[in-house]
Amino acid sequence: MKMEEMSLSGLDNSKMEGIAQDILTDLVEDACLGLCFDVHRAVKQGYFFLDDTDQESMKEYEIVDQPGVDIFGQVYNQWKNKECVCPNCSRSIAASRFAPHLEKCLGMGRNSSRIANRRIASGNNTNKSESDQEDNDDANDNDWSYGAEKKAKKRKSDKNPNSPRRSKSLKHKNALLGPKRRAENQESPCVLLRDEPFSQ
Amino acid sequence: MSKDSQMRAVINQKLIEMGERERLKELLRAKLIECGWRDQLKAHCKEVIKEKGLENVTVEDLVAGITPKGRALVPDSVKKELLLRIRAFLAQHAT
Numbered sequence: 001m002k003m004e005e006m007s008l009s010g011l012d013n014s015k016m017e018g019i020a021q022d023i024l025t026d027l028v029e030d031a032c033l034g035l036c037f038d039v040h041r042a043v044k045q046g047y048f049f050l051d052d053t054d055q056e057s058m059k060e061y062e063i064v065d066q067p068g069v070d071i072f073g074q075v076y077n078q079w080k081n082k083e084c085v086c087p088n089c090s091r092s093i094a095a096s097r098f099a100p101h102l103e104k105c106l107g108m109g110r111n112s113s114r115i116a117n118r119r120i121a122s123g124n125n126t127n128k129s130e131s132d133q134e135d136n137d138d139a140n141d142n143d144w145s146y147g148a149e150k151k152a153k154k155r156k157s158d159k160n161p162n163s164p165r166r167s168k169s170l171k172h173k174n175a176l177l178g179p180k181r182r183a184e185n186q187e188s189p190c191v192l193l194r195d196e197p198f199s200q
Numbered sequence: 201m202s203k204d205s206q207m208r209a210v211i212n213q214k215l216i217e218m219g220e221r222e223r224l225k226e227l228l229r230a231k232l233i234e235c236g237w238r239d240q241l242k243a244h245c246k247e248v249i250k251e252k253g254l255e256n257v258t259v260e261d262l263v264a265g266i267t268p269k270g271r272a273l274v275p276d277s278v279k280k281e282l283l284l285r286i287r288a289f290l291a292q293h294a295t
Contacts, residue, residue, distance in 0.1 A: 020286040027228050032270040036262040039245045
């Protein structure tokens with residue numbers, strides 16, 4: 001049947017609307033049927049009630065649908081309005097800004113130590129030196145990371161680049177020099193004693 | 201066959217041939233799941249099953265018990281959206 005034989009241009013809107021409604025009804029019925037088939041198969045195959053547990057647990061974990069509360073029943077913007085007093089500067093800070101503020105205030109976070117180091121570096125380059133470094137020291141009194149960096153730098157220069165210990169192949173060779181460690185006394189006789197069993 | 205039903209048949213045929221009916225079905229299915237319709241009806245199914253007994257429930261039981269409620273529970277927004285698409289199709293392909 002060709003479309004030309006059917007003159008649909010003479011139709012008014014109400015008929016079209018009726019047809020559209022019918023099509024919708026058909027589609028909804030299809031959806032319902034689909035659901036019925038799914039459920040029926042699930043019942044006959046035995047997996048329909050599989051995701052249910054005992055009544056108690058069902059009640060306990062039921063989805064919560066109240067305003068101001070998430071689906072677990074927890075209040076999620078509880079900390080929006082609370083304010084905390086900073087132990088360092090005694091200011092009252094909003095809760096969500098508290099952590100970053102503490103970071104800057106105590107000078108302990110990743111960023112604040114970076115900023116401090118940059119300031120030190122630029123403070124060494126430009127001859128503002130004294131006052132700046134003192135200020136940094138005061139501000140970084142609690143800053144363990146800064147102190148650790150100082151220590152780390154010290155350690156590196158302590159190692160002797162010429163020490164025979166450096167290369168692993170020399171590990172068992174008994175150099176008269178012995179291992180160069182900070183606290184060891186190189187002239188102690190026990191070094192010589194230790195050498196003996198390894199002598200070739 | 202009256203002219204009306206002939207015309208409806210033609211429209212339905214076109215709907216299927218162009219794949220639009222399948223698309224509309226998928227759209228409706230997605231929307232109904234989204235709005236919780238499917239879960240509501242599933243809960244209703246549980247009642248029907250408990251009534252008829254797990255072993256004896258038939259497809260007919262479910263269909264008879266579910267379809268009227270299912271038709272009523274479709275939210276208006278979903279209906280409107282589907283109708284818009286259907287009307288657009290009709291306007292494009294049925295005149």
